[in-house]
Amino acid sequence: MDELLKWRSEFPILDRSTYLISNSLGAMPKAVYGAMRGYADSWAERGVRAWEEGWWDMAVGVGDLLAPLIGARSGEISLHQNVTLTQAVISSCFDFRGPRNKVVMVDLEFPSVQYFYHEQVRKGARVEIVPAADDVRLDLDKFLAAIDETTLLVPISLVLFRSSFIVNARAIIERAHRVGARVILDVFQGTGTIPIDVRDLGVDFAVGGVLKWLCGGPGVAYLYVREDLRSTLRPALTGWLAHQRPFSFETGPVERREDSFGFLNGTPHIPALYACKPGLEILNKVGIHPIREKSMRMTKRLYEGAKSHGWRVNTSANPAERAGTISIDCPNAAAVSRELLAREILIDYRPKAGVRISPHFYNSEEECDFALTQIADILNSGAWKKHSVESVSAA
Numbered sequence: 049m050d051e052l053l054k055w056r057s058e059f060p061i062l063d064r065s066t067y068l069i070s071n072s073l074g075a076m077p078k079a080v081y082g083a084m085r086g087y088a089d090s091w092a093e094r095g096v097r098a099w100e101e102g103w104w105d106m107a108v109g110v111g112d113l114l115a116p117l118i119g120a121r122s123g124e125i126s127l128h129q130n131v132t133l134t135q136a137v138i139s140s141c142f143d144f145r146g147p148r149n150k151v152v153m154v155d156l157e158f159p160s161v162q163y164f165y166h167e168q169v170r171k172g173a174r175v176e177i178v179p180a181a182d183d184v185r186l187d188l189d190k191f192l193a194a195i196d197e198t199t200l201l202v203p204i205s206l207v208l209f210r211s212s213f214i215v216n217a218r219a220i221i222e223r224a225h226r227v228g229a230r231v232i233l234d235v236f237q238g239t240g241t242i243p244i245d246v247r248d249l250g251v252d253f254a255v256g257g258v259l260k261w262l263c264g265g266p267g268v269a270y271l272y273v274r275e276d277l278r279s280t281l282r283p284a285l286t287g288w289l290a291h292q293r294p295f296s297f298e299t300g301p302v303e304r305r306e307d308s309f310g311f312l313n314g315t316p317h318i319p320a321l322y323a324c325k326p327g328l329e330i331l332n333k334v335g336i337h338p339i340r341e342k343s344m345r346m347t348k349r350l351y352e353g354a355k356s357h358g359w360r361v362n363t364s365a366n367p368a369e370r371a372g373t374i375s376i377d378c379p380n381a382a383a384v385s386r387e388l389l390a391r392e393i394l395i396d397y398r399p400k401a402g403v404r405i406s407p408h409f410y411n412s413e414e415e416c417d418f419a420l421t422q423i424a425d426i427l428n429s430g431a432w433k434k435h436s437v438e439s440v441s442a443a
């Protein structure tokens with residue numbers, strides 16, 4: 049008996065579809081309806097008083113629900129709108145005009161993060177993109193070699209979004225710290241599916257969002273800053289939430305708070321902060337170790353099933369190196385993914401990855417098998433031909 053299946057009734061979409069896309073957008077907990085009502089009630093009934101009755105503190109307070117999932121402590125996280133903005137807040141603490149101005153990234157890094165750092169070249173940054181070993185894995189030796197005494201920042205995903213490959217973050221942090229560089233670990237694709245302990249890793253920064261494996265919906269990203277850096281770093285991207293006395297409306301430079309509020313800027317995204325709470329509460333109740341154990345069982349099943357059909361899999365063969373997604377690069381994968389969606393099997397497609405299938409704790413092994421048999425049927429019956437390649441978007 050699979051204990052975790054009892055959570056299925058909390059997620060309405062599971063009754064209506066085969067939901068295997070938690071790497072992209074986790075299923076919505078039904079409790080979000082109540083949470084959004086709570087938001088509307090506080091606005092409607094308390095009006096402007098809602099700020100002092102809770103809203104003002106939410107961009108740090110709600111982070112306490114996230115903290116246990118990444119090994120952080122209460123008060124160590126600030127919440128922002130998306131990961132790209134968290135990178136902007138972090139990089140605004142640093143000056144790229146000195147001799148230490150290099151940013152080291154792997155070419156498999158999430159594109160939005162690459163776009164952001166390439167634009168920092170205008171501010172003096174040098175960006176070194178390290179080629180990956182292949183479409184799946186980081187070339188660790190090459191990556192470590194690129195981190196030198198001129199390196200300022202190393203933004204690196206713990207789990208690569210395309211292949212779900214788990215990067216050796218400890219080795220990267222150790223190397224970076226040895227030469228005086230800072231590591232920004234993007235744990236987006238890891239949190240909620242693999243155990244993470246940012247304090248134990250000693251990482252400088254950890255960032256991620258809640259909309260995938262945490263079932264928290266769009267609009268909330270988290271920023272963890274290591275304790276000793278929290279009071280000393282000063283983001284240039286700042287604002288009145290970071291001020292010690294925001295309601296004094298003092299003019300002139302910010303008198304910065306030294307806690308996590310010091311990494312905030314303007315008015316927070318209150319509706320999204322309400323919406324993300326049910327998902328975070330559920331993930332904390334389920335617990336990360338049972339989730340990882342079940343996830344490994346399901347990804348093994350998908351991996352072996354895909355291989356037995358003779359399909360290419362763009363995910364590591366080593367279970368210890370893969371997180372929650374299996375990327376199946378079967379023939380005509382883009383068109384196959386369109387037909388799967390038409391059949392209410394929710395997955396996604398990415399170039400160089402293939403059909404990404406991401407079971408979560410609320411999925412059954414039968415659903416994994418069903419996805420595989422449907423891919424086989426779509427290929428064998430020629431149903432994929434209904435979807436011309438031109439009509440397939442990579443969104």
Ligand SMILES: Cc1ncc(COP(=O)(O)O)c(C=O)c1O
Pocket residue numbers: 129130131132133158160205207208209234236237257269
């Ligand atoms: C590893 C990783 N980082 C970042 C993002 C997204 O960044 P943002 O929150 O800025 O949209 C994603 C996916 O959406 C991702 O998989």
